[in-house]
Amino acid sequence: MGIIKTKSKGLLIVISGPTAAGKGTICKKLVERNTNLWVSTSMTTREPRGTEQNGVEYFFVTTEEFEKKIEEDGFLEYAKVHYGRYYGTPKDIIFDKLDEGIDVILEIDIQGALKVQEKVPEALFIFIVPPTMEILKERLRNRGTENEEQMLERFKTAYKEINEVTKYNYVVVNDFVETATAKVEAIITAEKCRVDRIEEVDLDSKEETIHESLVDLNQEK
Numbered sequence: 001m002g003i004i005k006t007k008s009k010g011l012l013i014v015i016s017g018p019t020a021a022g023k024g025t026i027c028k029k030l031v032e033r034n035t036n037l038w039v040s041t042s043m044t045t046r047e048p049r050g051t052e053q054n055g056v057e058y059f060f061v062t063t064e065e066f067e068k069k070i071e072e073d074g075f076l077e078y079a080k081v082h083y084g085r086y087y088g089t090p091k092d093i094i095f096d097k098l099d100e101g102i103d104v105i106l107e108i109d110i111q112g113a114l115k116v117q118e119k120v121p122e123a124l125f126i127f128i129v130p131p132t133m134e135i136l137k138e139r140l141r142n143r144g145t146e147n148e149e150q151m152l153e154r155f156k157t158a159y160k161e162i163n164e165v166t167k168y169n170y171v172v173v174n175d176f177v178e179t180a181t182a183k184v185e186a187i188i189t190a191e192k193c194r195v196d197r198i199e200e201v202d203l204d205s206k207e208e209t210i211h212e213s214l215v216d217l218n219q220e221k
């Protein structure tokens with residue numbers, strides 16, 4: 001063992017931010033570059049969008065299936081996000097990954113993040129924002145996956161969510177995706193160097209080390 005032994009458990013990283021802030025793209029890039037990162041796949045009752053596939057972007061389930069899992073205490077957190085649709089983080093796999101020493105990313109909304117804060121206070125909370133509300137509107141329109149009414153709903157939610165930024169540990173403005181990803185990576189790296197992640201400091205006895213150095217010096221003469 002070296003001098004410092006840090007916790008072998010992985011770090012739980014919660015990433016939130018308003019719709020179309022680019023959280024998904026950032027998470028994808030993070031995982032491409034870091035083999036020790038794993039992004040949790042949430043369960044939802046919303047309809048798949050565009051090319052989305054079951055088990056890739058989400059596990060798409062019925063309301064009955066979702067509510068059964070709630071009863072079984074199968075979620076770390078869950079919330080009704082858009083249009084009363086459920087979104088939730090399946091629990092067991094998260095703790096298995098953390099125990100294996102893998103860092104886990106949850107890309108969830110603010111309600112979910114607050115629940116995780118209660119259950120896992122040592123987790124890292126990062127908020128991603130678009131540079132301006134105008135850009136958010138543009139990104140949402142260009143995505144073209146929501147109708148006018150749904151876009152308005154997402155836009156309203158975005159206003160509410162941005163006001164909650166101070167509940168997070170860090171905020172990253174996603175102006176350029178490469179820069180924003182680098183910032184999130186730097187935050188994760190810094191977090192892993194925090195002294196409260198130290199489990200043990202292992203120093204050889206001072207007298208013994210000094211004595212050995214003196215013997216070495218004498219031999220060199």
Ligand code: 5GP
Pocket residue numbers: 016017018019042043046077078079081082087088089107108109110111112113
């Ligand atoms: P979308 O419908 O655009 O995929 O996601 C809508 C919102 O749901 C996003 O803000 C996303 O972060 C959030 N979300 C996705 N998965 C979960 C989850 O498991 N729990 C919670 N609380 N929110 C989630």
